[in-house]
Amino acid sequence: MGVVVNLEDGKKPQASIAELVALTAQDMAAVNELILSKAGSDVAMIPEVANHLISSGGKRLRPMLTLAAAKMFNYAGDGHVKLAMSVEFMHTATLLHDDVVDESGMRRGKKTARMIWGNQASVLVGDYLLGQAFRVMVEVGSLEALDILSNAAAVIAEGEVLQLSVSKNLETTEDEYLEVIKAKTAALFSAAAEVGPVIANASRSDRAALRSYGTNLGLAFQLVDDALDYGGSSKDLGKNVGDDFREGKVTLPVILSYRRGTEEERAFWREAIETGEASDAALEKAFGIMKKHGAIADTIGRARHFGGIARDALAPLPSSRQKAALLDVIDFCISRVV
Template identity: 55%
Template sequence: MTATIHQIGARRQPSLDPMVALVAHEMNAVNSVILDRMKSDIPLIPELAGHLIAGGGKRMRPMLTVACARLVGYLGNRHHRLAAAVEFIHTATLLHDDVVDGSDLRRGRRTANIIWGNPASVLVGDFLFSRSFELMVEDGSLRVLRILSGASAVIAEGEVNQLSAQRRVDTGEEQYLAIIGAKTAALFAAACRIAAVVAERPEAEEEALDSYGRNLGIAFQLIDDAIDYASDAETMGKGVGDDFRDGKVTLPVILAHARGADADKAFWRDAMMGHRISDADLAHATGLLRATGALDDTLARARVYGQRAIDALGRFPDGQAKAALVEAVEFAVARAY
């Protein structure tokens, strides 16, 4: 069967609805695992974890596991527990990230660390990591365990790398891409790849799904970094300009700093050091990003990575699952428009 070649941006108003519909029945099983494994005799654990897990997130990563399993024709149910493990890893990293960043909003709601404090958030994050590893071990596949545990380690490395780059306006594009490749794209890649593993598909299909997830994850993060300056709190689910005020040196900032005049470079140095964080400063920063083409170029690069993700699906036959995975990429990129 000849597969169709898809070009990103070929359809209007892409949506996650096709993927949600595709995986709805199986996601009920995944959610049951999540709810069951959040249980604890310590009431604070399910209360705090439930606050974030029930906070309106799209469950993008576990949905990818389920959708990729459908793509490769897997008929079992091992991927339900593994998708839950993926969500636990993601949720644990969010809890830890919010503590590190001092965030007060997540998906439009107060963060767990603001409500219960930093120690509780860190410890419940540890609990969720432990639950994820229990689910991996119960699956019984050393290959699955290697992929997901490896992704967990890479995510942690990415977060430390980002912390070391924080407020350093001289951070290079290579380091930035390494950071988002680790802290965001690694889990996307693992979530997709394990579907081919449980289905016992050839290595080439594993690699293709890994490439799809990895490139989608990079595109997803590039868009997130752009809309921190070009969106609103309702759209983003977090405070507008959080990255700016936290001194996170993302690709838009790297490009604008490199292209700016001496006065602009001085502004970015002061801003990333936390000396220029007012609303007026944020507006000035956004103006510089637009004037230098930094925002447009960041979005353009997101489209490139999105197209790579779509191209990685080329070896798979057309059908409902492939169409949903393609549109998920288009949706991720279109969030900035």
């Protein structure tokens, strides 16, 4: 049961972030050096836990957004490298905390840190990385960039708590769910994209354009992840397919399926989500119900909608390699599904 793009059919190739990777390669090498340096500690467990996740093969998309957005406005210093590292540490800390809250066993094909070192170590190392992120932000000397990223950290935490409040609640509305992912996922994308033009002293309208781009890219990215959980692959998702279902998460495909379903189908969702009936057979049935009601297709449609808003946000900006690369990111995020 898959909806993954077929790369071997000789037709339209899957969108790529190759241009973004190429444009930011030199700066990302500096970011990676700084990451390894700032993840160090005399407390041996800290670098062990941090490096377990840092070295696990993530695309580092968020810090690349910061680097490209700064260069788009001809930034010439090294503050963008420090901010990009801070963004990645914020993201890594969030993953460490998420895995504890969600009781996740696997991430990016490896055991989660909590499964190896325990929940306490995962939470505390996440806190350490957040602290290091803020120390490096201060070094940049931009109060506005610090304000943007610190606000994002607070919003992400609010999103985590909001997600807990709607956990396993099948009466959650689509609007309520979008508020959760706007806080949990889109806030960091938005901040990552906005701080680049901020330190480059870009105009207010240019900063707003990158902020809108990041917010809507983040929403599209998360909605695609939601769809992939029921019809993708572990490689695309970065975790096991079906994890959201097994953890009883009420994501958009579930919300749409529940609202559109028959009473018998709603009873299935209550049994599966609220009481934790998460067998492979139940996952297969969930996917069938979603397909019947177009829930996955409509989730992807919502993702394309937000991707379109992100594209329009950049439209007024002058053409550049960085702009083209950022537009490619939108296509890449959505092309993980068809």
